[in-house]
C-alpha cells in the first residue's frame with residue numbers, strides 16, 4: 001500500500017460548508033420525511049421537446065460520432081454569433097470571438113489557467129458561485145473577495161478595492177443576474193466596470209448564465225453590449241438554465257479574441273469539445289421556437305409570487321427578485337444562515353441553502369431555489385408558518 005497524499009491545491013480548498021446540511025438532508029429522507037428541496041439550482045422542468053427531437057435525429061448520424069473540434073462546430077459558433085446580434089445587437093466573429101464550452105462551468109474553471117500566474121490576484125464576488133475562487137486557486141492565483149452587500153444593491157464597490165490589490169489584479173469575475181443574491185446590474189454599472197478594467201488593466205469575465213430569466217418585463221443586459229466591453233473582457237453563457245439543459249453540458253464564451261483564444265488553447269490541451277449531436281441540438285435551442293422561454297418565465301414568476309408573498313406574511317425580510325430562479329432573504333432575527341437552514345430542515349423538512357456557504361458576506365442570508373411546483377412552495381410556506389416563524 002502506497003501513501004496517497006493529495007496535492008496542495010486540493011488541501012488548500014476551503015471547508016465544504018454544505019456537508020453538514022447534505023448529511024442532514026440524507027438523514028431526513030432516510031427517516032421518511034417528505035423533503036421539499038429548495039437547495040439546488042437545477043431546473044425541475046424538462047428540456048423542450050423540439051430540442052430533444054433534434055438530438056435524437058442528430059445522434060443517428062455517423063458524421064456526428066467522431067471527435068468534435070475543441071472550439072466547437074462552426075455552425076454552432078455561427079448560431080451563437082447570430083443570437084448575440086439578435087438579442088444584444090453585438091457583432092461577434094464566430095471563428096475568433098466565440099468558443100463552445102462543456103457547460104459554462106468548464107470555461108469558468110479553465111480561464112484562470114490561461115491568464116493567471118502564481119501570485120496574481122483575481123477579483124471575485126462574495127457571496128458567489130464557488131467556481132470563480134476555486135479555479136483561481138487551482139491556477140495559483142489569489143482570490144480577492146469583493147463583498148456583495150445589500151446597501152450596494154449586491155454590486156461590488158469597485159472604489160473599495162485597495163490600490164495594492166489592484167496593482168496585482170489580473171482578472172475579475174462578475175455574475176448578473178446574480179446567483180445567489182438574485183441581484184441585477186444596470187448598463188451604467190457595466191460601463192463603470194469597463195472604465196475600471198481599462199484603468200487598471202484587468203480582464204473581465206462576466207457570467208451571464210441567467211440572461212433569459214427576467215420577470216415582469218425585465219431584460220437583463222449583456223456585458224458585451226457595453227461600448228468597450230470587447231476590449232476588456234468576455235462573457236460566459238450557458239444553455240443550462242435558459243432551456244432546462246443542465247445535464248446536456250453545453251455552453252459558450254464570447255468576446256475579446258485574445259481571451260477567447262487563450263481559453264481555447266487551454267481546452268485544446270485538456271478536452272475534445274462537445275458531442276456534435278448535442279451542438280446540433282444547441283443550435284435548435286438558440287434558433288428554434290423561443291416560446292419555451294416565456295412559458296418558463298411565467299412558471300417561475302408564479303412560483304416566485306407564491307414564495308415571496310408567503311415569506312413576507314411570516315415577517316421575513318425578502319426583496320422580490322426580478323431575475324434568476326432564486327429567492328434570497330434575511331434569516332429571522334436571532335438566527336444565523338446555518339441555524340435557520342438547520343431549523344427549516346429539522347422542523348419543516350425544507351432544504352434551503354445557508355448564504356454563508358457562498359462566502360462570508362452571505363452570512364445572515366438564506367437562498368431558496370424556485371425549482372419545485374407552486375403547490376409545493378405553498379406547502380413549504382405553510383410548514384414554515386407551523387413551526388412558529390412570524391408569530
Ligand SMILES: *Cc1c(COP(=O)(O)O)cnc(C)c1O
Pocket residue numbers: 041102103104105106129175179207209237238239240241246250251
Ligand atoms: C448554473 C450556473 C452556471 C451554469 O453552469 P453550466 O456549467 O453551464 O451548467 C454558471 N454560473 C452560475 C452562476 C450558475 O448558477
